[in-house]
Amino acid sequence: MKMTNLLSTIFAALALSSAAAVADSSVPKDYPLKKCVVSDEEIGTGGMTPFKVTHEGTDVWLCCKSCKKDFDKEPAKFAKAVKDAALKK
Numbered sequence: 001m002k003m004t005n006l007l008s009t010i011f012a013a014l015a016l017s018s019a020a021a022v023a024d025s026s027v028p029k030d031y032p033l034k035k036c037v038v039s040d041e042e043i044g045t046g047g048m049t050p051f052k053v054t055h056e057g058t059d060v061w062l063c064c065k066s067c068k069k070d071f072d073k074e075p076a077k078f079a080k081a082v083k084d085a086a087l088k089k
Helices: 002-024 065-071 075-088
Strands: 051-055 058-062
Touching: 051 065, 051 075, 058 065, 058 075
Parallel strands: none
Antiparallel strands: 051 058
16 A cells, blocks of 8 residues: 555656646747747647747747757747747737
C-alpha cells in the first residue's frame, strides 16, 4: 500500500511539473499571429509546445523548438512578419 501512495505522489508531481512547463510557454493572448512564421503550423496544436525567441526586442512565437534552427537563418525576416501582423490588428 505504501508503494501505491508513493507512485501516486510521484505521478502527481510529474503532472504538476508538466503543467507548469506548458504554462511558462503559453502564447500571450495579444500575440498577433495564430501560425508559426517558420513552418506555417498553427501555434499550440498537435501536441507541440510553443517556443519563444526574441530578435531585437520583438518576441516571436514558434510552433515548437525545432523551428528555431530555421528562424536563426533569417531572424529579421520573421520578426518583421510579427511586427507587420501587429500593425494590422
